[in-house]
Amino acid sequence: AQSVAQPEDQVNVAEGNPLTVKCTYSVSGNPYLFWYVQYPNRGLQFLLKYITGDNLVKGSYGFEAEFNKSQTSFHLKKPSALVSDSALYFCAVRDGGYQKVTFGTGTKLQVIP
């Protein structure tokens, strides 16, 4: 079984400040981890992934995430938030041996001007 937890329903941050959106996961095999962003009435856009290699992965729009195996976490970060970053962010995990991707419940990011 695999699962993802996003403990915060909403994160508020001032424009220009660093942001963190938290994610922890549980998977039996090798974790393949993803972050997607969803804007209102839109589909899911891929931001970044961790499969193997460096624990710090960089993705689109200045976002990055750090894989921490001991804490089973994959928090999304950005050094300086933009108002246009306001959206719903989903963390997702796939057990490397299977097809199914399991999503977290999503975290609404609100960047305040």
Next chain:
Amino acid sequence: EPEVTQTPSHQVTQMGQEVILRCVPISNHLYFYWYRQILGQKVEFLVSFYNNEISEKSEIFDDQFSVERPDGSNFTLKIRSTKLEDSAMYFCASRVPPYGDQETQYFGPGTRLLVL
């Protein structure tokens, strides 16, 4: 940049009717998926499809659901007898090109299904 497309963007149907949701995955991808997102809830896996057969399915994907790749480009999800609780946004996804990033699933914009 290649993308997954879905039609229609919105579908309204009466309970008990059959609906077919259509997807055109990225052309050289090999794996295809359907997910759904009930309003305000998380995205849930329905089914994966590879080499013209279902490779995995969730407990949600019961006998009223079926998938098909009728030609070289389309990938469809059929719901035989819709229920009120089938109202959701349905996302198609694909992955695994011949080379490059083989792990990322790329999602379409979704079809919003409303069952009355």
